[in-house]
Amino acid sequence: MSEGNGTGREFRVVGTRPIRHDGIDKVTGRARYGADIHLPGMLQGKVLRSPHAHARIVSIDVSEAAALAGVKAIVTGADLPEVRSSEEQSGESVTNARDLSANVLARDKVLYHGHAVAAVAATSAAVAEEALEKIRVEYEGLPPVLSVLDAMRDEAPILHPHLRTRGGEKSDRPTNVASVTVFERGDLEKGFAEAAEIVERTFDTAMVHQGYIEPHNAVAQVNPDGQATVWCSTQGSFEVRKLCAQILEMPLSRLRVVPAEIGGGFGGKTTIYLEPLAVMLAARSGHPVKLVMSRSDVLRATGPTSGSHIRMKMGATKGGRICAVDAWLAYEAGAFPGSPVMMGAMCLMGPFDVDHLRIRAYDVVVNRPKTAAYRAPGATNAAFASETVADELARRLGIDPFEFRLKNAAQEGTATAAGPKLRRVGCVELVEAARACAHAKAPLERTDGPRRRGRGFATGFWFNAGLQSSAVISLHPDGTASLVTGSPDIGGTRTSCAMIAAEELGLAALEVRPVVADTDSIGYTDVTGGSRVTMATGLAVYEAAQDVKRQLCERAARTWKVEPDQVRFEDGRVVPLTSGPEPLPLASLAKASAKTGGPIVGRATVNAQRANGPSFAGLLVDVEVDTETGRVDVTRCTVFQDAGRAIHPAYVEGQMQGGSAQGIGWALNEEYVYDEAGRLLNDGFLDYRMPVTLDLPMIEPVIIEVPNPGHPYGVRGVGEASIVPPPAAVANAIADATGVRMTTLPMSPPRVLAALREAGWRPSSSPQPSVA
Amino acid sequence: MATVFIPAALRRLTGGADRASARGTTVRELVDDLAARFPELRAALVRDGELPPHLAVSVDDVIASAGLDESVGETSEVHFVPPLGGG
Numbered sequence: 001m002s003e004g005n006g007t008g009r010e011f012r013v014v015g016t017r018p019i020r021h022d023g024i025d026k027v028t029g030r031a032r033y034g035a036d037i038h039l040p041g042m043l044q045g046k047v048l049r050s051p052h053a054h055a056r057i058v059s060i061d062v063s064e065a066a067a068l069a070g071v072k073a074i075v076t077g078a079d080l081p082e083v084r085s086s087e088e089q090s091g092e093s094v095t096n097a098r099d100l101s102a103n104v105l106a107r108d109k110v111l112y113h114g115h116a117v118a119a120v121a122a123t124s125a126a127v128a129e130e131a132l133e134k135i136r137v138e139y140e141g142l143p144p145v146l147s148v149l150d151a152m153r154d155e156a157p158i159l160h161p162h163l164r165t166r167g168g169e170k171s172d173r174p175t176n177v178a179s180v181t182v183f184e185r186g187d188l189e190k191g192f193a194e195a196a197e198i199v200e201r202t203f204d205t206a207m208v209h210q211g212y213i214e215p216h217n218a219v220a221q222v223n224p225d226g227q228a229t230v231w232c233s234t235q236g237s238f239e240v241r242k243l244c245a246q247i248l249e250m251p252l253s254r255l256r257v258v259p260a261e262i263g264g265g266f267g268g269k270t271t272i273y274l275e276p277l278a279v280m281l282a283a284r285s286g287h288p289v290k291l292v293m294s295r296s297d298v299l300r301a302t303g304p305t306s307g308s309h310i311r312m313k314m315g316a317t318k319g320g321r322i323c324a325v326d327a328w329l330a331y332e333a334g335a336f337p338g339s340p341v342m343m344g345a346m347c348l349m350g351p352f353d354v355d356h357l358r359i360r361a362y363d364v365v366v367n368r369p370k371t372a373a374y375r376a377p378g379a380t381n382a383a384f385a386s387e388t389v390a391d392e393l394a395r396r397l398g399i400d401p402f403e404f405r406l407k408n409a410a411q412e413g414t415a416t417a418a419g420p421k422l423r424r425v426g427c428v429e430l431v432e433a434a435r436a437c438a439h440a441k442a443p444l445e446r447t448d449g450p451r452r453r454g455r456g457f458a459t460g461f462w463f464n465a466g467l468q469s470s471a472v473i474s475l476h477p478d479g480t481a482s483l484v485t486g487s488p489d490i491g492g493t494r495t496s497c498a499m500i501a502a503e504e505l506g507l508a509a510l511e512v513r514p515v516v517a518d519t520d521s522i523g524y525t526d527v528t529g530g531s532r533v534t535m536a537t538g539l540a541v542y543e544a545a546q547d548v549k550r551q552l553c554e555r556a557a558r559t560w561k562v563e564p565d566q567v568r569f570e571d572g573r574v575v576p577l578t579s580g581p582e583p584l585p586l587a588s589l590a591k592a593s594a595k596t597g598g599p600i601v602g603r604a605t606v607n608a609q610r611a612n613g614p615s616f617a618g619l620l621v622d623v624e625v626d627t628e629t630g631r632v633d634v635t636r637c638t639v640f641q642d643a644g645r646a647i648h649p650a651y652v653e654g655q656m657q658g659g660s661a662q663g664i665g666w667a668l669n670e671e672y673v674y675d676e677a678g679r680l681l682n683d684g685f686l687d688y689r690m691p692v693t694l695d696l697p698m699i700e701p702v703i704i705e706v707p708n709p710g711h712p713y714g715v716r717g718v719g720e721a722s723i724v725p726p727p728a729a730v731a732n733a734i735a736d737a738t739g740v741r742m743t744t745l746p747m748s749p750p751r752v753l754a755a756l757r758e759a760g761w762r763p764s765s766s767p768q769p770s771v772a
Numbered sequence: 773m774a775t776v777f778i779p780a781a782l783r784r785l786t787g788g789a790d791r792a793s794a795r796g797t798t799v800r801e802l803v804d805d806l807a808a809r810f811p812e813l814r815a816a817l818v819r820d821g822e823l824p825p826h827l828a829v830s831v832d833d834v835i836a837s838a839g840l841d842e843s844v845g846e847t848s849e850v851h852f853v854p855p856l857g858g859g
Contacts, residue, residue: 087825089855094825166826167781179826181854182780185790210859267859342854358780373859419777419851420830463856466835529859609837710834720859 005707005714006645013502014713017650018509020495022261034217034233034260035292042219043072043121045281045291046128047274048135049301050110050117053144053367053678054157057108057137060118065134070127073284074135075277076118077105081249085162088246095271099336101247103370104276110139111159111335112369113679114300116273121281121289144367144678148309148330151176151366159335159365178337178363183345183417191324191356195315197396203385205727205745206671207307207332210374211662211690214263215293216302220278224286226250228279231258235265235488236527241519243272248279255279258518259488266490266662267373268303270527296683303372304672306331306339312385320399320407322354322390329382330362334370339363340378343463346417347379347724348386350461351405351427351616353414367678373529375659376462376720380666380727384745387458387728392741401457401732402435410461410616426642426706427616431459433704434618439638450628450764452771453635454737459618460724464717465530466608470523471540473501473512473548475600479587480511483544485537486525488516491719492651493533497541499647500713504545506572506586523605531615531717534647535708536608542712548602555596556584613708617641617721619660619729625737627761627768630753632668632734638700644708644716653701656722660699663726665691669746739771774848776802778813782852785812799829799850800840817852828855 006014025031062074085098106115118135122128143157150156158174165171166179192198218232228250234240237257245252262269274291281289293302311328327348331341345361394404409427416422434440434457444455472484483501487493494514501512525537549569556574557564560581567574575583593600622636639656646652669689673681682688707714731742734752740759744751760769773793778786786792792809794802800818807814816824823829823839830851836842844850 089825094855180781184780265859270859340857343857346854346856373857375859377857377859418853420833420835420849420853423833465856466837530857607837609835612835 005709005711007707007714011503013499013509014645014647015649017648018495018499020492021498021510021514022489022494031261033214033263034219034231037219037231037260037290039219039221039288042288042290043123043285044125044128045119045121045278045289046125046132047116047277047291047297048118048132049297050106050113050115052110052139052141053113054142055110055139056142057106057110057117058140059138061136062118064136065120065131068127068131068134070123071120071131072123072287073121073281074118075105075280075284077107079280080105080247083247083249094338095243096337097246100243103336104247104273112367114297114369115335116301119277119281121285145176146366146368146674146678148332148364148366151364152330152362159367163365176365178333178365181342181345181361183357183359185415186356188324188326188356188358192315194317194323196318197393198313198315199389199392199396200313201389201741201743203310203312203743205308205381205384207304207368208666208670208672209299209304209688210266210268212264212266212268215295215298216269216273217292218274218278219288219290220282221288222279222283227254229256229258230275230279231260232275233260233262233269235262235269235490235529237488237519238486238524239270239527240272240275244276244279248276256518256520259516262488262490264490266375267377267529270373270529271303273302295685299683299688300680301369303370305374305377306333306341306371306381308332308381310381310385312389314389314393316393316397318397320394320397320404322352322408323356325349325354325357327359327385329359330364331378331381332366332368332371333363334368335365336370337363337365339371340373344378344382346463347461348382349417351410351459352408353410357417359417368672375662375723379460379462379724380663383458383460383724384727384731387725388731388741391456391458391732391735402431405431405459422614424706424709425614425616426704427459429706430616430618430640430642430704433702434620434640437638437702439620439636439700444622450626452625452627452737453622454625454733454735455620455622456729456732456736457618457620458725458728458732459616460721461614461616462531462721462724463614464535464612465532466536466610466612467526467530467532468605468607469525469537469540470605471537471544471603472522473544473602475548475590475593477591477593479590481505481507483512483514483541484517484522485514485541486517486522487533487537488528490528491655492648493528493537496534496647496651497538500538500541501545504542505548531719532608535611535711535715535717536606538647538715539608539611539711540604540606543604543606544602547604548600551600551602552586552589555589555593558596559584611710613644613710613716615642615716615718615721617725619725621729621733623730623733623737625734625752627738627756628763630749630751630756632730632747632752634664634730635697637697638702639722640702640704641718641722642704642706642716643718644711645705645714646703647715649703652703652718655718656701657699659720659722660726661691661696663723664696664730667727667730667745667747669748671746739769774802774844774846774850776806776850779852782813782816785816786810797843798840799831799836799842799844802844802850803840826854827852
C-alpha cells in the first residue's frame, strides 16, 4: 500500500465537481433497477406473511393454492435446508445462518407481524396473490413482547427457547437477552467524586426505518444444471451470494449475483429477504421468477433500526471536564439477535475524551422485524443520550456548549470506549468550525409568544469501515479507460472512484467509465456500507492505477530500450529520467499496446482495515417550538463533517445533507407504531412520516478536511456520521427554546406538548415558566 | 513484552486485572502465553482456532485483518473489541 495522506499534494481532479457518470440514466429514467428486469417466461412471485406478531405454526396446507391454474411453484420453511446455528463474520456484521434462514421463511414459529411464511410463483401477480389467499396456515397464538424492558423481565414471553445470554452470568434459563457487552475503564467512584455537576437521565428512542424509495426486489433464473443468477437491489452482491449459498447450501460458484441500480439502501440492503425465495421458486418452476416488495412489506418485514432504552449518568468538574460516565443501553434486535447496541456503546462517548467510564450494552430480541444496519447503526440512539446530557451539563456549569465540547474533545491518542486509541481525527477542528460559522454567530431572535425559538448543537462519531475491495482498470486504445469495481453505488461512489483513477492516470473524470460488476466479473468486494467505498474501494482503484502506471512505464522502457527504473509516470505521460526521447503520453502508449505486449489492464485487491479513519459530524439547528401544539420546525440548519479529503465535494455535501434530513425525521416524526397485539399500524408512507422538502430548511454543509493518516489521499468515509447528531441537536434546541429536556424520540407534537405541559407551559394567555 | 487489554467481561478470568503483559510475535502467541496463566481465557478468545465471530482484535490501535495471526511487536498494545459494522 502506498503511504502518505495527500497533504501538500496538488490535485487536478480530486476536489472538483464533475457531473455524475450515472446522471443522465437516472434523470431520464433509463437506469435499470431490479424491478425493471424482465426475462422471457418470467413468473411473478408473492410472499405470504404472518398476521401475528408471535405464534406457533401448527400446519401449513398449500394444496388448494397449488391446484390454482397458473401457479407454478410454492415454497414454505419446510423446503429450506436445515442449516445449523453458526455465527460468521459477514462483511460488516455477524450473521447466524440458522437465524437468517428462519427470517427468510418461518419454521415452527412466526416472530413478528409480516414474517414470511410461504412464497408462490405464478403466471401473473394476480394469480400469485389469489394463491396466497388459498394457503391455509393454522397458528397457535403466543403473547408478543415488543419493548426491550418488557422482554428483559423474568416472566417475559420467550422468543427462542434455545437462546442464552452471551457475555452475561452463566445461566441455563431461556432469555430474550442475546448478549451483554461491558466497556469499563478507570474508577467510576473516583470520577463522580470529582464532579461539580452530575446529570442523570433516561432516554427512549423508537424503531425507525431507513425509508429508501426503492422496495426490495429480486429476479432469479436457474439453469437445468443448477447454475443460478440473481438480479437484485443490494448494497453487497457478494454478500447476497454468500448468504444465499449458505442457507440454500449451494457452492458459491453456482450462484452469480448481478447488482441492479439501487434506489437507496442506507444499510437496509446488506442482507437477504427475497433472493433465496426467488432462487427456490425459479428452481422449482423451471422459469425465471421476480419478486418485488410492496411498501407495506418493506416496513413490516425488512430491517429497520432498533428502538432503545438508555440510562445515562455523566459528571463534569467545575472547569468543564467530563470526569465520569456510567451508561446502560438496551437495543431492540428484532426477532433475532444482532442489534447495533455494541456499536452504539462504542460511539456513545466517541467525540469525548473520558478517563472513567462504564458502558453496559444489552442486545434484546423482541417481536419486531430483525433489525438491519441503518447509517451509523446504533450511534444516533446513543448520541441522543450522551449529547443532550453533555449539553445540559455545559449549561448547568455556565459553559458555552462549543467550549464544553472543546474542553473534552476526542483527539489523536484519545482512547475509544473499547480501548484502541484514535489516530489523527478532526473533532476539534469540527467544533471550532461550528463555533466560528455564520450560523453560530447570527443572533437568534427570541420571542415571548407561543412560538419559541432555540438553537442547539450536537456532535457525533462514527468508526467507518475498511474491509475488502477489488478494482480493475482497462486502458482503451484511444487513451480513455474503464473501471470495474464490485461496490454497488448508493452514494456517488462510481464517480468518486473514477475520479481517483483519473487523478492518478492524468485523465479527465469523464474519460474513465466506471462499471459496477457482478460477482463473476470482479474480485471479492465487501458490502457498500460502513462509509467504506470511496475510502476502501477507492484505495483499490488507487492501487490498480499504480499497476497501470507500472505497466505503462515498462512499455515505455521497452520502447526506449532502457530499464523500467529509468522512467517515471507523471502528469499523464511516461518521461525518461535521463535526457533523450520525448515523453510518451498515456494515449500513445495505450494505442501502441498491441505492439508492446498486449492490453494494459491494472488490477488491485485490498484489505483496507489499516487505511480506515473515523469521522466526526456536528449539527447546528435553530428550531421554532409551537408551545400550543407541540410542533417543532427546524428553521436553520448547518451540518459539519470531517471528510478527511473530499474527493467530490458535491457528493460529500449530499451525504451530509441526506444524513441530516434522515436524522431530523428520526428526531421529530418517525416511529414504528404497533397495537397491543404487535401488529404494525403505520406500514405506509402516509402514516410513517418521513420529512419531505417542505419540512426542512436548506441544510448548509461545511466540509472539514483533516486527512486520514492511513489513506494515500487522506480520505475518510462520509456516508454515515451526519445522521448521528440530529436528534440530540434538535433536543438541545428545544431545551434552549423552552427549558424542557426531551428524552423520547420522536419528539412529535403530542410528546413535546405533553412535556411542555408537564413543565408548566400553559396556553399563551397564561404566564410561562422561565426558560433559563 | 506486549500489553494485552482484557475486555471487562473477561476480567473475572484474570483476577480482575484489566491488562496483562504477554510474550509472543503474534496475537495467537500472546493468547497462548496468557492462557498459561489464565487458562479460561483461551476458550473466550479462541474458537475453532480463530477469533470468535463476535470479536475482532486491534494491534496498536488498528483493527487487525489477520486476526489471531496478526504480528505484534515488543511493545504492542492489543485490544479485543467487537467487530464494527455500518450502513
